[in-house]
Amino acid sequence: MEAAASSDVRIRNVLGRLEMILDNENERIGVDPSFDLKMSNARKSRCLYELTMLHRNAPLDEISPSFIDQTKHIRVKLMANSQKVNAQMEACRSVVDILKTVAKNAEADGIYSQEQFCYGNF
Incomplete structure (x- = not known):
């Protein structure tokens, strides 16, 4: 039970971090010329990788409903x-x-x- 709680905390942290990254990127892209899209994309990719690793062996029926709701919210932002x-x-x-x-x-x-100055045209 303790491992599941630890996993839930990690999932919640990754989802929260992903949401912050998306909010920052959505707010700054196209507006802030100093915004580093490449770095932001690397952070998003890292969060998605971490989520994949945390969920890789978890059956869908064991995923907390709060994560499903948060994931739907993040999907809209994505x-x-x-x-x-x-x-x-x-x-x-x-x-x-x-x-x-x-x-x-x-x-x-x-x-x-x-294109006009080619030797083949002579």
């Missing part, structure tokens, strides 16, 4: 987080595409592009 991360990644892709176009245009002298 879905919002996924949308924000996807939007951030799409914005980064757009910026990279713009920079590539600008760099390509800057390399051209206005007469020939690299």
Whole structure:
């Protein structure tokens, strides 16, 4: 019984930590230019790994209902987080595409592009 209580405390701690990470990330992504998305993602991954390890041998019918409710709440935050991360990644892709176009245009002298100046065309 004591092992189960210890496991419950660890699960509750990991779920709480995951929720704090998600709240922080959801609040700062796309707003705070100094926000380290890579580090935040590593922390999320670590929490999810810990949860997997804590639940790996536990039958579903032995999971506390309070964990199920908390997990559902976290799932909603994860879905919002996924949308924000996807939007951030799409914005980064757009910026990279713009920079590539600008760099390509800057390399051209206005007469020939690299594609037009091939020896095979002579």
